[in-house]
Amino acid sequence: MIYEATDLPLPVAIAVAVFLLLGAALALIGAIGFLRLPTFYERIHAPTLGTSWGIGGIMLGSMIFFSVGSERLVIHEILIGIFVTVTTPVTFMLLARAALHRDRAERNPKVPGKQTGEAEV
Amino acid sequence: MSAIIVFTAVSIAQLMLVAAMAIASVRMFIGPRAQDRIIALDTFYINAMLLLVTFGVGTGRVVYFEAALVIGMLGFVATVALAKFLMRGEVIE
Numbered sequence: 001m002i003y004e005a006t007d008l009p010l011p012v013a014i015a016v017a018v019f020l021l022l023g024a025a026l027a028l029i030g031a032i033g034f035l036r037l038p039t040f041y042e043r044i045h046a047p048t049l050g051t052s053w054g055i056g057g058i059m060l061g062s063m064i065f066f067s068v069g070s071e072r073l074v075i076h077e078i079l080i081g082i083f084v085t086v087t088t089p090v091t092f093m094l095l096a097r098a099a100l101h102r103d104r105a106e107r108n109p110k111v112p113g114k115q116t117g118e119a120e121v
Numbered sequence: 122m123s124a125i126i127v128f129t130a131v132s133i134a135q136l137m138l139v140a141a142m143a144i145a146s147v148r149m150f151i152g153p154r155a156q157d158r159i160i161a162l163d164t165f166y167i168n169a170m171l172l173l174v175t176f177g178v179g180t181g182r183v184v185y186f187e188a189a190l191v192i193g194m195l196g197f198v199a200t201v202a203l204a205k206f207l208m209r210g211e212v213i214e
Contacts, residue, residue, distance in 0.1 A: 002180070003181040008124075010123050010126075013124075013126045013127050016127055016178070017126050017130030020175060021134055023171065024137035024175070027141045027167070028138070028141045030141070031142075031145050031164060034160070035147060035148050040153075043160065044160060047160060047167070050141070050167055050171075051167055054171060055167070058134070062174050062175075065178050077174065080190055084170075084193055091197060094204040095156055095200070098208040099207070102154075102156070
């Protein structure tokens with residue numbers, strides 16, 4: 001089943017284009033930030049730009065395109081959106097904990113030590 | 122007219138996503154430690170998934186959606202397994 005973009009109305013085409021460009025630009029900004037930030041714990045924040053609104057923008061564009069093109073509601077792209085939105089915090093939290101564990105095992109002075117529950121004197 | 126708009130937007134979006142994949146692979150090569158490389162791999166497959174969806178919009182076929190879904194699910198499992206390996210030294214204990 002092939003849907004051509006020629007029979008789309010003009011406002012729908014503009015909306016699809018805007019959402020696609022928004023998502024791709026956010027993914028690119030996230031990747032650039034991931035390259036440029038200095039430490040690992042700062043770098044881990046940048047790619048989430050691409051996994052939140054990068055995914056959201058491109059999935060919204062795709063949903064609008066296929067819904068208008070096939071003249072029925074096509075929202076199966078929302079599956080990918082929900083899945084990535086749920087799994088990204090889990091993976092990054094696991095990775096940050098693993099990195100913290102490795103830094104503490106090497107006694108790296110830049111990371112805070114383990115909190116023992118009693119106030120430090 | 123609308124075909125030109127959608128085609129241009131899809132082309133620019135694909136260029137941006139390929140640039141993001143290239144940047145992620147640069148970080149995967151220079152990344153000082155293993156956790157940087159794992160996050161670079163994560164970013165890489167997310168961008169590849171977005172590229173597939175964009176490709177589906179550009180060609181008007183719905184089959185690319187399934188490929189994107191499979192990439193997303195397998196990538197999550199791979200990243201969790203690698204993080205577990207960093208934490209414990211083994212994946213299944």
